[in-house]
Amino acid sequence: MSVWLRSAGLWTSVLFVALLWFLLELQGVGAGEAARELWNGAFGSPRAWLATLRAFSPLCLCALSVTLAFRAGLWNIGAEGQLVLGALAGIATGLATNRVWLALLGGAIAGTLWAFIPAILKTYRGVPEVLCTIMMNFLALELLRALLAGSLQESSGQFLQSDPLPAAARLPEWSLTRSGGIHAGVLLTVVLAPLLFVLLWRTRVGLLIRGIAKSPATLRAQGFPVARLQVLTLSGAGALAGLAGAVEVTGVSHGLDTSIAQGAGYAAIAVALAARLHPLAVVPTALLFAGLASGTDSLQWIAEAPGLDRFALVVQGLVVLFVLAYLSWSGRRQRHG
Amino acid sequence: MDEFTLQILRLSLPLMLAALSETVAERSGTVNLGLEGMMLSGAWTACFIAAGESPGMLIVAWAAASAVGLILGLLLALWTAWWRSDQIVSGWALHFLCLGGTGLLFERFKSSETVTTFSELSGAWSWVPYGATVLFAGLIFLWMFRTRSGLRLQAAGHSPQGLRATGASPAWARTMGLMVAGALAGIAGATLTTVLTGQFVEGMSAGRGFLALSLVLLARWHPAGALVAGLFLGTAFGLELHLSTADQLGDPSPLRELLLRSAPYLATILALAVAGPKRLRAPAALGQPLPSTE
Amino acid sequence: MARFLTSTALGSILAAMARGTNAWCGLLLLVFGSAGCGGNPSEGEDSFRVALLLAGPENDEGWNQSAFEGLRRIREELSAETRKITARTRAEIELAMERAAAEGFDLVIGHGVEFNAPACKIADAYPDCSFVTTGGPESRSNVCSLVLRLEEAAYQLGVLAGQLSESGIVSAISGMEFEPVRRVVAGFRHGLLSVAPEAKVLEEYLGSWEDSSLAKETAVAHAERGADVFFQNADAAGVGVFEACRSRSHYAFGCNRDQSPKAPDVILASAVADIPESLLFLASEVKNGTFAGGIRSFGIAEGKVRVGWNEALAGDLSSTVRDKTDAIADQIRRGDIDPATP
Structure with a gap:
């Protein structure tokens, strides 16, 4: 058995290569071309970078949100819902005040609120935050639908979307292609990561927060307000995810419709864990995940086969599994010398 | 039995099985984020086998779906129990794999035939899925709480070091747990195409797998609790459907519609909030990779 | 810092690479690199290229499938080189449209009202490309909003x-x-x-x-x-x-x-x-050079909508x-x- 395990890296590599090649042949695509497109579609051109960075922004912010919560021993599965609430508040505030920073603030506050409720329920009624945050995600989607058909609906009353944001309520952009640019939200994200690191490792509050994850009983015994800290942390996590939603509406879509919720909040959990919950590592990890998504999406362009978009999902799954296996194997090799 | 009750049972069935599957997985210490993907795979497999065939093939379809789920569970076990990769990331990757894989398979093997579902069979046959579910729950209970291998399974989720100290292998226990969980997840998906409807649609599980992840908490990681939790949520959905239809006949209001659609989720939160801060005993080692053997 | 790096996944990859223990990485590169030697024949400059953007699966028996049908007919009857791209979010839609326009597609079809605003935005930057969206209130001289009643x-x-x-x-x-x-x-x-x-x-x-x-x-x-x-x-x-x-x-x-x-x-x-017929009609206009933007509404009177018994x-x-x-x-x-x- 151990022989198998030790050579696991070898045969998983072979298996993966074989599987990918086989699937590519089925789709009528050459393997080398696919590999090139995978890279080009992620990082190979200004447009690719645009795609990757646009996917990176909400993913990274939500991953930071999940990281913060995890560091206090809490599972924030609700980043998706908090993002939606942040988008709702962002669009409402942006349309009402025509100021982008107010829209962002509104989004953060809405996200805080949406995380505050599960936090309170957890600390004072014992409702597991995993359950509560998942339910809040579904609730957020219902709220989105209702508001887009109701008070947030655009003025002609025909489409299930909001009015477009006026120029002063949009994030500034730096042009990358003829008609698109990366928005300031990306910068904001990258700045927030080291700030989070500083909070968690260089402040007293951060020390306490991290202590909760390790031994809440000890802290409680020493008289620290563990429950209050947890509520604070989860709410703060909600603020980050809510900010992600507000960034999306002010920076990318300049409006709101039902396509705002694409699973970034859930993917962020994987990103946070892959980055071992280090805020600084979250940034490159989120970038890689975003690159993987845009690279695999790009595969659709190389051939006429209609199944390439499903194939993109398969490749995403396989690549992550392969990297995980590789890491495990290399770690094992390291130990065996 | 009136239609409303039947509808509630139908809506509850995949949720009950999915919750049961996740109960087994989490009891052994693994969070199975690939549950939704396993359900989809089971749904496609069952439809592929049983479409256009006689009702006898339904059993074969279920067996095939559970086999596919079992293999996927094995895959996840390999990554998480043996190679100690992160459970969430691995499960997430598996989810994508299944989502894309079922899409590709569906596109490749298109058939215009439909499955003769259990619901369409006459008499006692239409009750087979429900009887089977209760049977599975009973068997799982007996296995987990009355057999040595079941207790080992729980130990793997509670204290893997302790298990290893007794000479047993936590990795094998978790593998066993994931295999059973995978098989159940496959069957949960199979009910979508053999009980609820007779055709496969891409993405038809529509988030049920993720709902089940939260249902396990409601179920307190107990097989019977899984059935109750699934039934609870199924009832909530059925009621919502029933009430919103009645609403339509009267004077529909968007606020009422929002409240009705949110009701199942609010009800689940309330159910636990009302129960109070009783200590919810999750398996102690849930989500944690097994300790190194070196 | 070094310890921090190695404690993360990324760090492990980098560390392993530095240690040079991956013949496997090299193997992969070799495999993919050599496979890439046979390329695809480059698309001819003068072939008629049409891209269809969908927000859902093309086998949904309904809305998206009908557009996909149209793409097939365009491919067969107008000898076009076609691509079907899935784009769900506003960001994806914009990027896909821009890519199609930038890569020299003659016609970009966005199937759904959600494609309308992005199409107009991209069309302003790429006046040589023609766009069709099925639905939507906006149009340009090179964007046609196809409304089927x-x-x-x-x-x-x-x-x-x-x-x-x-x-x-x-x-x-x-x-x-x-x-x-x-x-x-x-x-x-x-x-x-x-x-x-x-x-x-x-x-x-x-x-x-x-x-x-x-x-x-x-x-x-x-x-x-x-x-x-x-x-x-x-x-x-x-x-x-x-x-x-x-x-x-x-x-x-x-x-x-x-x-x-x-x-x-x-x-x-x-x-x-009859979305396939309508799309084919508009595509032939593009191919013949008689394409005009604006809102085109087709219904029973134009023979593009009917009850199929x-x-x-x-x-x-x-x-x-x-x-x-x-x-x-x-x-x-x-x-x-x-x-x-x-």
Whole structure:
């Protein structure tokens, strides 16, 4: 058995290569071309970078949100819902005040609120935050639908979307292609990561927060307000995810419709864990995940086969599994010398 | 039995099985984020086998779906129990794999035939899925709480070091747990195409797998609790459907519609909030990779 | 810092690489690199290239499938090189459209109202590329908004339902609440009320285009309330409605395409929007150089919208019922009836 395990890296590599090649042949695509497109579609051109960075922004912010919560021993599965609430508040505030920073603030506050409720329920009624945050995600989607058909609906009353944001309520952009640019939200994200690191490792509050994850009983015994800290942390996590939603509406879509919720909040959990919950590592990890998504999406362009978009999902799954296996194997090799 | 009750049972069935599957997985210490993907795979497999065939093939379809789920569970076990990769990331990757894989398979093997579902069979046959579910729950209970291998399974989720100290292998226990969980997840998906409807649609599980992840908490990681939790949520959905239809006949209001659609989720939160801060005993080692053997 | 790096996944990869223990990485590169030596033949500069952007799966038996049909016809009848791209979010849509325009596609089709605003934005930057969106209020000189007045056929089906329903209660189950979807349901409702003013429509928006079991349970719930005729506009999820009808021997209507082959024992008629034909028509305009932007509205009068009968079941209908339904088409064509008004 151990022989198998030790050579696991070898045969998983072979298996993966074989599987990918086989699937590519089925789709009528050459393997080398696919590999090139995978890279080009992620990082190979200004447009690719645009795609990757646009996917990176909400993913990274939500991953930071999940990281913060995890560091206090809490599972924030609700980043998706908090993002939606942040988008709702962002669009409402942006349309009402025509100021982008107010829209962002509104989004953060809405996200805080949406995380505050599960936090309170957890600390004072014992409702597991995993359950509560998942339910809040579904609730957020219902709220989105209702508001887009109701008070947030655009003025002609025909489409299930909001009015477009006026120029002063949009994030500034730096042009990358003829008609698109990366928005300031990306910068904001990258700045927030080291700030989070500083909070968690260089402040007293951060020390306490991290202590909760390790031994809440000890802290409680020493008289620290563990429950209050947890509520604070989860709410703060909600603020980050809510900010992600507000960034999306002010920076990318300049409006709101039902396509705002694409699973970034859930993917962020994987990103946070892959980055071992280090805020600084979250940034490159989120970038890689975003690159993987845009690279695999790009595969659709190389051939006429209609199944390439499903194939993109398969490749995403396989690549992550392969990297995980590789890491495990290399770690094992390291130990065996 | 009136239609409303039947509808509630139908809506509850995949949720009950999915919750049961996740109960087994989490009891052994693994969070199975690939549950939704396993359900989809089971749904496609069952439809592929049983479409256009006689009702006898339904059993074969279920067996095939559970086999596919079992293999996927094995895959996840390999990554998480043996190679100690992160459970969430691995499960997430598996989810994508299944989502894309079922899409590709569906596109490749298109058939215009439909499955003769259990619901369409006459008499006692239409009750087979429900009887089977209760049977599975009973068997799982007996296995987990009355057999040595079941207790080992729980130990793997509670204290893997302790298990290893007794000479047993936590990795094998978790593998066993994931295999059973995978098989159940496959069957949960199979009910979508053999009980609820007779055709496969891409993405038809529509988030049920993720709902089940939260249902396990409601179920307190107990097989019977899984059935109750699934039934609870199924009832909530059925009621919502029933009430919103009645609403339509009267004077529909968007606020009422929002409240009705949110009701199942609010009800689940309330159910636990009302129960109070009783200590919810999750398996102690849930989500944690097994300790190194070196 | 070094310890920090190695404690993360990324760090491990870098560290392993530095240690040079990956012949496997090299193996992969070798494999993929050598496979890349045979490239694809480069596309000819003068081939006619068309890209179709969809927001959903192309095998959904309804909305998206009809556009995919159109793409196939364009590929075959106009000898075009085609691509089908899935784009769901605003960001994806914009990027896909821009990529198509930048890579020299002659025609970019965005199937759905959500493609309209992005198309106009991109079209301003790429004046040599032609764009078509199925729906949407905006247009440009190189963007055509193709509006198919499916509500006209839905109106006819409403008239049919009004004549057929014995209970006076009719079900209309749709996927998601978009304006074009609501317009179609409104057309159905108006047609129903024009022949049966006391009738009631149970409208439901599932919130999903693929949750077929939810569609089925909703249809069952409606049936329990007395609905005996079922209209659906739910693409892939719609099969659930057909299944519910089958077990209760109720009539159902197809939408977007002639869906009779999907459930020939249940679907009496479908509201058909001839999207494939319309797209082919516009694509040939692009190829011939006669393409003009603006809003183009096609309906019964232009021959692009109709009621598709399932002859196997329609034969059981009394001639008055069928004739009355068909006569509505003429009235709509003449402008005597407007499906948008009650």
